[in-house]
Amino acid sequence: xxxxxxxxxxxxxxxxxxxxxxxxxxxxxxxxxxxxxxxxxxxxxxxxxxxxxxxxxxxxxxxxxxxxxxxxxxxxxxxxxxxxxxxxxxxxxxxxxxxxxxxxxxxxxxxxxxxxxxxxxxxxx
Amino acid sequence: xxxxxxxxxxxxxxxxxxxxxxxxxxxxxxxxxxxxxxxxxxxxxxxxxxxxxxxxxxxxxxxxxxxxxxxxxxxxxxxxxxxxxxxxxxxxxxxxxxxxxxxxxxxxxx
Numbered sequence: 001x002x003x004x005x006x007x008x009x010x011x012x013x014x015x016x017x018x019x020x021x022x023x024x025x026x027x028x029x030x031x032x033x034x035x036x037x038x039x040x041x042x043x044x045x046x047x048x049x050x051x052x053x054x055x056x057x058x059x060x061x062x063x064x065x066x067x068x069x070x071x072x073x074x075x076x077x078x079x080x081x082x083x084x085x086x087x088x089x090x091x092x093x094x095x096x097x098x099x100x101x102x103x104x105x106x107x108x109x110x111x112x113x114x115x116x117x118x119x120x121x122x123x124x125x
Numbered sequence: 126x127x128x129x130x131x132x133x134x135x136x137x138x139x140x141x142x143x144x145x146x147x148x149x150x151x152x153x154x155x156x157x158x159x160x161x162x163x164x165x166x167x168x169x170x171x172x173x174x175x176x177x178x179x180x181x182x183x184x185x186x187x188x189x190x191x192x193x194x195x196x197x198x199x200x201x202x203x204x205x206x207x208x209x210x211x212x213x214x215x216x217x218x219x220x221x222x223x224x225x226x227x228x229x230x231x232x233x234x235x
Contacts, residue, residue, distance in 0.1 A: 045226040061222055115172070
C-alpha cells in the first residue's frame with residue numbers, strides 16, 4: 001500500500017526554526033515528485049512547491065520562494081519542509097503528497113494521488 | 126491568490142445531481158488536459174476524485190465525473206449522498222504559478 005506518513009504536530013514560537021518530515025512507503029520514492037501543500041485555518045489549499053527525489057530538482061511557488069526550504073533524503077525515502085524563522089502567519093496544516101505526472105523546469109502537470117495525514121504547525125508567542 | 130475560480134458553495138438534495146465549476150483563463154484550464162479534483166472532509170487530508178479532466182482513480186464512485194469546456198472544468202456529482210458533503214478543489218497548471226488549486230467549493234447536502 002502506497003503511504004505517506006508525516007511527522008507530528010508542532011508548537012513553536014516566532015523566530016524559531018522547524019523541519020517537518022514526510023516518509024514514503026509502498027512505491028518507488030525516487031521516481032515520483034513529492035509536493036507540499038499549505039492549508040491555513042479555515043482556508044483553502046495552497047501549492048507550495050515540489051521536489052523530485054531522484055535528483056533533488058525543486059520547483060517552488062513564487063508565493064513561497066525564499067520562505068521555506070524543500071529537501072529530501074532519498075536513502076530513507078523522506079521529504080522535508082523547513083523554516084529558518086517561523087512567523088505567526090505560518091500557522092497552518094501542511095500536507096505532503098505524491099504527484100503522478102511530470103514537471104518541466106517551471107511547471108507541473110498531473111495530480112496528487114497519495115496524501116500524508118497532515119502536520120499541524122502552530123506558531124505563537 | 127488562486128487563478129482558478131470556483132463557486133463558494135453548492136447544495137442539493139439527496140439523489141439530485143450537482144455541478145461544480147472551475148474557471149481559469151485560456152492559458153490555464155483551457156490549454157491543458159491535467160485538471161484534477163479533490164474532496165476534503167473536515168479535518169481530513171484531501172482525496173483525489175478525478176485526474177486528467179475526466180479519469181476516475183480506482184475506488185472512486187462512478188457518481189463522480191469530470192469534464193472541460195473552453196476555460197471551465199466541471200465536476201458533477203450524481204445521486205448526491207450525505208457522505209458527499211465536503212469541500213471540493215480543482216487544480217491545474219496556471220499561467221502565473223507552476224501549479225495551483227482552485228478557491229474551493231463547500232458542498233452541502235440538504
